[in-house]
Amino acid sequence: MKTYLISDNRDTMIGMRLAGIRGTVVDDEIEASELLDEILKDKEIGIVVITEKLAEKMRDKVNYVKQKLEIPLIVEVPDRHGSIKEPDYITGYVRDSIGIKI
Numbered sequence: 001m002k003t004y005l006i007s008d009n010r011d012t013m014i015g016m017r018l019a020g021i022r023g024t025v026v027d028d029e030i031e032a033s034e035l036l037d038e039i040l041k042d043k044e045i046g047i048v049v050i051t052e053k054l055a056e057k058m059r060d061k062v063n064y065v066k067q068k069l070e071i072p073l074i075v076e077v078p079d080r081h082g083s084i085k086e087p088d089y090i091t092g093y094v095r096d097s098i099g100i101k102i
Helices: 010-018 029-041 052-057 059-068 089-098
Strands: 002-007 022-025 045-051 073-077
Touching: 002 010, 002 029, 010 022, 029 045, 029 052, 029 059, 045 052, 052 059, 052 073, 059 073
Parallel strands: 002 022, 002 045, 045 073
Antiparallel strands: none
């Protein structure tokens, strides 16, 4: 399985490329959404890394892939400016995904 990055900034792209991860820098969420559609058709890609800010702009689609599809796994990463997530976002994600409050 391959890993692919969808990023909205070059710095993240350069860092991931140094780690051997290929990807694309997009200009907006429309371009990112179209790219994600193409990635979903590629059965060799098992992990999609996406910057948090970009994922937030296309939250409905990202959540659909995370919750309904087994592959690819979507991993949201902060960019060089830091994380935009709340400290307890994992709790909210578990609650939304499986309906259990922890």
